[in-house]
Amino acid sequence: MDTINSSDFNYIRDLVRRHSAIALEADKAYLVETRLAPLARQAGLASLQELIGLLRIQPTHPLHRQVVEAITTHETSFFRDIHPFDALKNTILPALLTRRHSSLTIWCAACSSGQEPFSIAMLVREHFPALVARQIRIIATDLSGAILARAREGLYSQIEINRGLPAALLTRYFDKQGLHWRIKSEIRRMVEFQQSNLAEPWPLMPPADLVFMRNVLIYFDVDTKKAILSRVRNILKPDGYLFLGSSETTLNLDTAFQPISLGKSTCYQLRQSKTP
Numbered sequence: 001m002d003t004i005n006s007s008d009f010n011y012i013r014d015l016v017r018r019h020s021a022i023a024l025e026a027d028k029a030y031l032v033e034t035r036l037a038p039l040a041r042q043a044g045l046a047s048l049q050e051l052i053g054l055l056r057i058q059p060t061h062p063l064h065r066q067v068v069e070a071i072t073t074h075e076t077s078f079f080r081d082i083h084p085f086d087a088l089k090n091t092i093l094p095a096l097l098t099r100r101h102s103s104l105t106i107w108c109a110a111c112s113s114g115q116e117p118f119s120i121a122m123l124v125r126e127h128f129p130a131l132v133a134r135q136i137r138i139i140a141t142d143l144s145g146a147i148l149a150r151a152r153e154g155l156y157s158q159i160e161i162n163r164g165l166p167a168a169l170l171t172r173y174f175d176k177q178g179l180h181w182r183i184k185s186e187i188r189r190m191v192e193f194q195q196s197n198l199a200e201p202w203p204l205m206p207p208a209d210l211v212f213m214r215n216v217l218i219y220f221d222v223d224t225k226k227a228i229l230s231r232v233r234n235i236l237k238p239d240g241y242l243f244l245g246s247s248e249t250t251l252n253l254d255t256a257f258q259p260i261s262l263g264k265s266t267c268y269q270l271r272q273s274k275t276p
């Protein structure tokens with residue numbers, strides 16, 4: 001296995017931070033080695049050192065983007081950590097349905113290969129068909145163009161399907177395609193995918209009733225987390241809801257948000273808002 005020296009590690013750490021805001025801690029040299037050695041081989045280069053040498057002398061080479069892709073973790077699954085979806089079904093969507101008379105907007109930030117926004121779309125179609133008729137916008141964004149291309153395809157392996165998708169939903173909303181399963185267009189059409197870097201200026205976003213921003217803040221440093229949360233504040237409607245990952249919190253980052261317990265899940269609302 002190629003090992004990386006500290007100068008090359010610092011170069012990769014700066015490159016990744018510049019493109020994605022992901023903060024690689026000093027003890028992540030092994031991760032960089034295991035993720036980038038295969039990329040070097042795919043690119044026909046003899047070693048990790050050769051890959052980094054090429055990156056250094058060709059600052060606009062497409063391999064810069066591929067390095068960021070290789071370092072990024074895209075781990076996700078259908079109905080991941082189930083409790084937020086229970087809260088949506090049992091409390092939040094019923095409350096929003098009675099409060100709103102026009103369309104609803106849900107933003108799924110850092111959506112990876114699409115399981116999260118498609119889980120929301122299936123939940124809405126199953127339990128709130130009136131919302132589908134009334135118009136619901138599910139906007140799903142991610143930094144990675146490659147992962148968004150996968151998400152737009154809506155094609156999943158048996159292993160991905162086995163992780164969290166109830167059998168009834170598989171039967172209703174997926175078609176078998178060879179060894180894979182493709183999500184039906186009635187669900188795919190409910191989600192708009194867009195590429196967007198959370199750490200850079202965001203595309204024009206409509207005010208959101210609900211923001212799912214799960215398992216992405218963990219990769220950023222404190223200042224970046226604060227900057228992103230302060231921008232979420234401007235996008236979230238005054239009585240909207242923010243979900244973070246189960247190991248993430250707004251505490252010590254942004255006092256404008258207050259945690260709300262809903263069943264076994266915690267979400268966040270802006271302090272002045274009225275909870276359901």
Ligand SMILES: C[S@@+](CC[C@H](N)C(=O)[O-])C[C@H]1O[C@@H](n2cnc3c(N)ncnc32)[C@H](O)[C@@H]1O
Binds near residue numbers: 077080198
């Ligand atoms: C671990 S996945 C989380 C997926 C999903 N939200 C979930 O909880 O299952 C993290 C995702 O964040 C994306 N990501 C990382 N840095 C980002 C950034 N600066 N802007 C937008 N997305 C980013 C990655 O591409 C990856 O798909």
